[in-house]
Amino acid sequence: MTCDICGSEGKMYKARIEGAELKVCIECSSFGKVIGIVASQKDEAESNKFRKFEGFEGLKPEKIDKLVDDYTEKIRKGRESLGLNQKDFAKKINEKESLIQNIESGHYEPTIGTAKKIARFLKIKLVEEYEESYEKTKQQKSDTFTIGDFIKLK
Ligand SMILES: [Zn+2]
Structure with a gap:
């Protein structure tokens, strides 16, 4: 799981920052209001990775x-x-x-x-x-x- 703002890994917090709900690290959560702790969302992280992989333009012929x-x-x-x-x-x-x-x-x-x-x-x-x-x-x-x-x- 990585921080939506700085990309660092570790424990993530759900925070409302400038109207958007983001998954951020403790440092970045100070940019907004913490509204909760993000539970392990391994599946979501994996699917994000997969989307990135698919979109990798080098894979196109x-x-x-x-x-x-x-x-x-x-x-x-x-x-x-x-x-x-x-x-x-x-x-x-x-x-x-x-x-x-x-x-x-x-x-x-x-x-x-x-x-x-x-x-x-x-x-x-x-x-x-x-x-x-x-x-x-x-x-x-x-x-x-x-x-x-x-x-x-x-
Ligand atoms: Zn961060």
């Missing part, structure tokens, strides 16, 4: 960007259709040749930002939006995903 499955092939084909080798292509998009090699060979998954840059240059679609639940979104959104992690996962 949200749209996140995801690489298309065949991005390696799409990048290679797109690059070849422009008559560029990996080195020249890397230069055009201001990236290292090794990055292009690793992406096209599937050894490195580009970040969404890099993928979008490549997609813009090659005029292809490499990123698609999809909806995910909160749990998965949290994992997908991790920005600390390194090349090392990716290899470990494979």
